Amino acid sequence: MSRLKIPDVSWRACRLSAAFLLAALMAATFLVKPAAAEPAAKPGPSDSPAARAHQPMPLKPLSLFLNLQHLKLLDALKQQAAAHPTVPQRTAAPSKAPTTPRATTPQRKATPQRPAKQVSRQAPARRAAPRLAATVSGAKTHARSKLSTTQCHCLDNLIRRESGWNHRAANPSSGAYGLMQALPGSKMSSAGSDWRTNPVTQIKWGLKYIKQRYGTPCGAWNFWQKNGWY
Numbered sequence: 001m002s003r004l005k006i007p008d009v010s011w012r013a014c015r016l017s018a019a020f021l022l023a024a025l026m027a028a029t030f031l032v033k034p035a036a037a038e039p040a041a042k043p044g045p046s047d048s049p050a051a052r053a054h055q056p057m058p059l060k061p062l063s064l065f066l067n068l069q070h071l072k073l074l075d076a077l078k079q080q081a082a083a084h085p086t087v088p089q090r091t092a093a094p095s096k097a098p099t100t101p102r103a104t105t106p107q108r109k110a111t112p113q114r115p116a117k118q119v120s121r122q123a124p125a126r127r128a129a130p131r132l133a134a135t136v137s138g139a140k141t142h143a144r145s146k147l148s149t150t151q152c153h154c155l156d157n158l159i160r161r162e163s164g165w166n167h168r169a170a171n172p173s174s175g176a177y178g179l180m181q182a183l184p185g186s187k188m189s190s191a192g193s194d195w196r197t198n199p200v201t202q203i204k205w206g207l208k209y210i211k212q213r214y215g216t217p218c219g220a221w222n223f224w225q226k227n228g229w230y
Helices: 011-037 049-054 061-083 136-146 149-162 185-190 199-213 217-227
Strands: none
Touching: 136 149, 136 199, 149 199, 149 217, 185 199, 199 217
């Protein structure tokens, strides 16, 4: 907080005040001595302590003079202060340049990389085909799984003419044997050692033979129709 500065009193006002004080002191000495030399008056009824308490106290000349001089001095100070008003100086606060906060982008945490899964390049194991029963129905099931309906129909016509679906049919004159009437029957051993008793082994050999020589069962059936054999 700033303090209010009181204006300095001029030397002239100080000299006047000192002169007034000196004159007041001299007048007081003259006034006090005659009062002391006078004889004391006889106490009357009005001089009792109770009466004195109700009587107003007389003002002493010295104190009255001093009060007047003090008032004059205050008036002079007020007039001088009004003529030359002093503005309290404020201490300028240091100006700080506003600092704009920098926008900081939050750093993303690096996500841990998962180890790559090793893909096995091994081919899935093939399921083993169910083993067919060593019967004529098993041989027909195998033929249907390999051929279309049309080709199965041609194969059925061909086997009916050759063996009538009898896997033990044998030709005594030529030595042909089995469903396909292989000549000689031992050729079917390339498809399995049970070629004599297993119709599935005989049909596997017959499909391979037809494919190598005629392409399809329908091709073999067409050749049989023209020649009576295949």
